[in-house]
Amino acid sequence: QRYDEAWREDPQSVMARPLYVVAEKILGHGEILPRTWPVDGTSGYDFLNLVNGLFVDGANAKTFEGIYSTFIKQRTNFNELVLAKKRQIMLISLASEINVLARQLSRLAERNRNVRDFTINSLTFALREVIASFPVYRTYIADGNITPSDVQYIEAAVASTKRRTPVTDPSIFDFIRDVLLLRYPGTADEEDRRLQQDWVQKFQQVTGPVMAKGLEDTAFYIYNRLISLNEVGGEPQHFGTSVAEFHKANLERRRSWPHAMLTLSTHDTKRSADVRARINALSELPKEWKSALTRWSRLNSRHRSKVEGRSAPDRNEEYLFYQTLLGMWPRKALDAAEHAALVERIQEYMRKALKEAKVNTSWVNPNEAWDAAVSNFVSRALADTPQNAFLADFKQLAARLAQLGVYNALAQSVIELTVPGVPDIYQGNEAWDFSLVDPDNRRPVPYTRNREMLNELDAQLNNAESDPAAYVRSLVTQQDDGGIKLLLVAQTLRFRREQPELFAEGEYVPLETTGNLANHVVGFARRLNDAEVLVVAPRLLARIVTDDNAPIGDVWSGTSLLVPAAETGTTYLNLFTHERVQVDNSVRGTGLPLAAVFGNCPIAVLVKSTQ
Structure with missing residues (x-):
């Protein structure tokens, strides 16, 4: 009864919410969670789509619409x-x-x-x-x-x-x-x-x-312009999130729902955060995507079948297939058993996607001939043989997106752990996870492997003779096993544990960048009394990252993160590399040179030094 009375007086008071409660509420465009609800916020799908859009190049919206409509040979009005x-x-x-x-x-x-x-x-x-x-x-x-x-x-x-x-x-x-x-x-x-x-x-x-x-469960499986936007709580017709929109939403969450849950992947998401990170990078490469579609469709034309006078898969299903492959294709070489297992996963995904779309087949009225034709198309297109020209061609763009996807994935992971709110990491997503919709994302989690990998990472960093910056740089370059993601997540979570008040109560301060690559960075500060941490992450890196070069060091020359409240000479400690970076006078005021901030790691959590 006293809780009811407290809720009537002030729904946001501690007494009105004796337990941590979040609502699995999907917010529509412009919808706001009612302040009168005795909850701490939503379960995080609104945040998921906010940060996801940050890594989509909004300038290419019309171009992608043109590529999509041309390939499927029809225009689709999403609404x-x-x-x-x-x-x-x-x-x-x-x-x-x-x-x-x-x-x-x-x-x-x-x-x-x-x-x-x-x-x-x-x-x-x-x-x-x-x-x-x-x-x-x-x-x-x-x-x-x-x-x-x-x-x-x-x-x-x-x-x-x-x-x-x-x-x-x-x-x-x-x-x-x-x-x-x-x-x-x-x-x-x-x-x-x-x-x-x-x-x-x-x-x-x-x-x-x-x-x-x-x-x-239907439209999201039909409108395939950029499938990373087809997420629970998402709005595929909105192509990208600006940095200003991102900051505005974080400020509002800090003001109204400071303990709302933050998530990037759940048991219900259509694809994991790491898969979306790769597909988001595709939004930066419209020319490469358009060209690849033309080649791939031609190379795979012989694998299509006629079902009731129509080609299976249809053009829209084929468009979905290629994006799905790009999002989850492994970086490392596969043996025969691993390749067969991967093909089976993709076949099962396509089977579900087509039935949910309810265009050529469905759960209620299955078209077995169509299902079989699409499954056969997947199997033949992915045949691991020297004669498969498609697979050899495909792997080139897949490697490029995998590289860019790493930086998107690391950036969104660190952002999730540092903006206002309570982060929730879905099972196994502390390391790489390239899962699709359920049941694919319900597979056993390699906890033992992840635990052993974290122990090895800690041992290397704690080695008295080790060079933390060089070690982190090597992980950024190596990438394949998920060690770099696991390290950044673990270090950030440990810092949160050491500074609970800073992240629970600290103010959120958007930070500007200046220089020729200013639009490719998002930065903010969390401050409480004398404690301060700066978070800096890159975005839209396709034109910055070439070949196998990581977005670190001199590539950021001439670009600075402005820190107006800092005095010249103020020092910050990089949480990941243990390097120190010092505030200097930039063109527009006091700031940190990003060539130093991103000297060895393309994402930075900078802790203000008290020494």
């Missing part, structure tokens, strides 16, 4: 696709739920003489259209209480529906709007009000599943 797939779900998978809602709505209409002439068919149609237009998963009207956000979403859905259906009497949509907003007829008695409120509760329980099944 229209989502509407169509939500309708499909309501007509098939959730038809009974919609019919029940419509019948109950019809009974409400019968109790109101002004609207009792609406037929069950017209109400069912109107109801489906309003639900399809819903901009968020659901509203949270309860006990007669309606928030301004609830009103906004309902009004937006109804207005959008009216624009799309000009031949339908708009009064039927007004009726649904008024019912949802609990605008009772003048003749309504207590029973009428109760029935209307009950209907609103049932309506709210339906919009979420329709959105989840229509968007995440």
